[in-house]
Amino acid sequence: MGFLEGRRPRRLRQSAWVRALVRETTVSPADLIWPLFIEDGTNARSAIATLPGVERLTIDLAVEAARAAAAEGIPALALFPNTPDDKRSETAEEAYNPDNLMCRALAAIKSAVPEIGLIADTALDEYSSDGQDGLVRDGVVLNDETVEVMVRSALVQARAGADVIAPSDMMDGRVGAIRRGLDADGLATTMIMSYAAKYASCFYGPFREAVGSGRRLRGDKRTYQLDFANRAEALREVEADIEEGADMVMVKPGLAYLDIVRDVAEAFELPVFAYQVSGEYAMIAFAAEGGALDRQAAIMETLMAFRRAGCAGILTYFALEAAQALNA
Ligand code: PBG
Numbered sequence: 083m084g085f086l087e088g089r090r091p092r093r094l095r096q097s098a099w100v101r102a103l104v105r106e107t108t109v110s111p112a113d114l115i116w117p118l119f120i121e122d123g124t125n126a127r128s129a130i131a132t133l134p135g136v137e138r139l140t141i142d143l144a145v146e147a148a149r150a151a152a153a154e155g156i157p158a159l160a161l162f163p164n165t166p167d168d169k170r171s172e173t174a175e176e177a178y179n180p181d182n183l184m185c186r187a188l189a190a191i192k193s194a195v196p197e198i199g200l201i202a203d204t205a206l207d208e209y210s211s212d213g214q215d216g217l218v219r220d221g222v223v224l225n226d227e228t229v230e231v232m233v234r235s236a237l238v239q240a241r242a243g244a245d246v247i248a249p250s251d252m253m254d255g256r257v258g259a260i261r262r263g264l265d266a267d268g269l270a271t272t273m274i275m276s277y278a279a280k281y282a283s284c285f286y287g288p289f290r291e292a293v294g295s296g297r298r299l300r301g302d303k304r305t306y307q308l309d310f311a312n313r314a315e316a317l318r319e320v321e322a323d324i325e326e327g328a329d330m331v332m333v334k335p336g337l338a339y340l341d342i343v344r345d346v347a348e349a350f351e352l353p354v355f356a357y358q359v360s361g362e363y364a365m366i367a368f369a370a371e372g373g374a375l376d377r378q379a380a381i382m383e384t385l386m387a388f389r390r391a392g393c394a395g396i397l398t399y400f401a402l403e404a405a406q407a408l409n410a
Contacts, residue, residue, distance in 0.1 A: 182209075201246040233263040
């Protein structure tokens with residue numbers, strides 16, 4: 083026995099088969115949720131400059147995308163509408179128009195690809211004229227008035243075919259209000275995945291271009307989204323959402339917040355998800371375009387990191403590409 087006293091951890095890394103045998107974490111297409119941006123029209127797609135490789139799709143093309151995702155074993159899509167300018171307003175009425183772009187997309191995908199789960203983002207920034215996630219009065223983002231509109235929005239989404247309502251706004255009390263609204267409307271089986279620990283982050287920049295809210299937004303979202311200096315506060319938010327009836331919770335952004343994912347996974351016995359948000363996608367996509375990173379290697383390494391931290395699943399714009407690579 084030499085100076086190592088018999089401890090040679092490299093033994094377990096010497097070949098691919100033994101590394102496979104001792105691997106602690108897995109990633110599979112079943113862990114992935116694919117966010118899709120929907121726009122009005124037919125048979126059209128539009129590029130998003132800050133998200134190279136991601137496009138807004140008209141509903142018919144989103145149906146095709148849903149088919150492709152289902153074929154690769156992706157269990158669910160998360161839909162985000164780019165509401166036409168003339169339908170946005172200070173009061174965000176379009177959010178509860180049963181015939182809005184989101185509801186039409188939900189219904190079309192549900193009828194064409196019934197086996198894929200549909201997660202509807204519920205927030206007012208996609209319908210309001212000022213890009214905030216809530217109604218604004220005298221420069222203040224209102225809480226309870228916003229929650230009332232969100233409940234109405236969640237109801238039209240669930241009736242149109244959403245399996246999961248995903249409130250992404252961070253207003254107080256919205257999960258409980260949506261749960262009561264769904265139950266009272268005979269929608270007791272509709273699930274809620276709350277954006278429970280959502281931080282005020284610069285990493286949402288490209289998303290705001292994709293849904294057309296960024297150029298409208300003045301100021302920031304720090305009166306409702308979490309301060310990224312805080313950890314205990316995130317756990318209080320998650321606990322509140324669970325008490326109010328959330329079935330699943332989400333941490334967002336993802337990679338820079340894996341400590342929070344780990345905390346939540348350890349503290350609560352329900353599935354935790356993370357959102358690898360638009361700015362995270364952009365970092366990898368642009369770095370790969372510039373030759374600084376191997377795109378596919380970076381995708382797989384980051385997805386594994388989410389799983390290792392304790393995620394049941396990951397919302398990621400890489401979902402289809404990753405699933406194709408995993409199935410290859
Ligand atoms: C809107 C919403 C945002 C994201 C998901 N839902 C943006 C925001 O809060 O400003 C971000 C997703 C991403 O960046 O990929 N409520």
